[in-house]
Amino acid sequence: MRVEEVLLELLSQYTPTGMEDRLAETMRGLARRLGYDSIEIDGAGNYLLRRGRGARTLLLAGHVDTVPGELEYGLRGSEVYGRGAVDAKGPLAAMLVGASVARIDPGRATVIVAGLVDEEGTGQGARELLSRGLKVDGVIIGEPTGATGVAVSYRGSLTVRISAVARGGHSSAPYMGESALDKLLDAIQDIRLAFKGRSYEAPTSAVTQIRAGDWPTKLPESAEAIVNIRYPPGVESSAILEKVEATVTLHRCKLEILDLTEPVAASLSSPVVRALNRSILKHGRRPRILKKTGASDMNLLYRLTRNIAAYGPGNSLLAHTSGEAVSVSELELAASVVAGAVEEFLGGPAT
């Protein structure tokens, strides 16, 4: 099958997080027509397609959920467009086709292509693989890096809710009352100053939600905000958390941790990164090494093995936008690079 045909089939079902089961028949059909030995739908709803039965195992972990917002899909000129064309059904299509044509020794090697659920949510699909103790020697995460880009690093992420309560008062004499919003804003301001980075290497902070007050002339009696802090590999989450806790306590607010995702970084010399780089070089292209400011299933699945990287076609600037589209030529190159990387990593066919 051509890779754009596979992508169009994946796009034919709108699968925002929580509705990934809509792809069941499509994935079963693709597994059969692409020649996979088996397909399993696990307890979380992940799709796991396998080739081979050998001990050395490579996991290609894409995801089947998208952000919400249904879009038309189709082929326009030389581009495939639709919700998830970039993030991340394009990368998954390249993996499905690439792994199906890779020449491997099925007695010595196994390749698993996973269409994980809930990547855009809290990563329940990846967590299911962790809890079942899946044994793999290497992992390639399916995310848009461009067909010649290899992502070796993702930042960590801490999301917290900060809340404040106060006795309130009349806004005509705020110096006689007490505003929960003032306490909250003071705490937020100190956190923004503590994490005011403007590059990948420095911790950054973003206030993403804020809520307070119920009347124009009342000092708010309660207030809360959501703050997301991102930090690079090498920075300890405990140090970030300690600073946030101290700041919140200083301003007599309360703290609730909503999510903590540790950063991850792979070595350029690791076998999975080498396999991708060598495959890109063998296609006459120059590999681009990327570090991602966001987070992905790589931040979870590194617990299976540190031998991990992310790869896939598509421009990440289009991810989560209504303009998601990827060219057929990029899809074809990425599928071929995946096939080469699988052969590099798993040792090629029997001789």
Place this chain on the structure above:
Amino acid sequence: MPELKCPVCLGSVKIPDDALDGELFEHEECGAQLELVTSNGSRVLRLAEEVGEDWGE
């Protein structure tokens, strides 16, 4: 497995026999990110281009 000189710390870096021109390696001792190139018929390591930043979840 040939050993080449790290251009950053001048330490020794082991390179696999099958390494390709353009391949990237990390020198574990100093953390330098290096690219294998052929220069005047000899294989040498040079500092790799800066790693790019990309956003996305």
